[in-house]
Amino acid sequence: MRFAILSFPGSSCDVDMLHAVRNVVGEGAEIVSHTDAKLENYDAVLLPTGASYGDYLRPGALAQSSKSIEALKTFADSGKPVLGVGNGFQVLVEAGILPGAFLRNKSLKFRSGNAKIAVQNASTYFTSNYEQGQLITIPFAHEYGNYYVDEDTLHLLNETNRIIFTYEDENTDGSVANIAGVLNEQGNVLGMMPLPERAVEEIIGGTDGLPLFQSILKNWSEKNVSHA
């Protein structure tokens, strides 16, 4: 499987993502610069965290000026998997690929640590290797982690089981309904604020992020690899 890690100026954690996919999951991965708008030869696109475009205007907002966003929209429309973590989630929201918006943390502080999150839907492309309701520990690091959707959208997300992860410890960032991750309508684009690529090896404190990548791989293989 070939993963593209789409990198913008200021996407500082593209190398972490590359390490997780290439060295730990053991699949093909390349960092693709936002100036190279070709994504069609990849099987999945990962949007790493960091502070793209310096978080100017609003986190994730200025990435819209990149031609690669059009390529990303085409890629997402084709049904192939797209995962945005941290700032990558913010880019997806600002590009209108996922619903909602981000506000500054309720505490007004940059916060980082380990988030205890619950898998609210374990029958998606990204979570099928988890158990329904499983509690997992995934690192996070953000100042704009306060996810907002209006009531109608929240209702829709609930009705369609598109709230994939929720914070189970103190939700100090203020996210609506404790949301930590949401899925698009088609089911092939996931955005989450916790950072699964930072939880793939015991030596860095845990492996709870690994099943997410393995889910993508398994679901892709079932569709694309012949078992004849």
Added chain:
Amino acid sequence: MTKVKVYVTLRESVVDPQGIAAKEALQTIGYSEVESVRIGKLIELEIAGTAAEIETRVTEMCDKLLVNKVIENYSFEIGEVAGK
């Protein structure tokens, strides 16, 4: 060149943590009459074109990039058209 001021405010349904912190700070230093503070943004543009063109183009700019309408509202003022 015409100056345009775009005022970006948070929608009423959105909690403004900065505004709440500023309100509490104002109350702490003696301005107990302050009941609410909402913090927005002022974006100043210098832009070429007629007033009608500017109106259309700035509306587009706000909708596409400058403003996130999920959480923000906006209004703008077009200054005197300079030159000519």
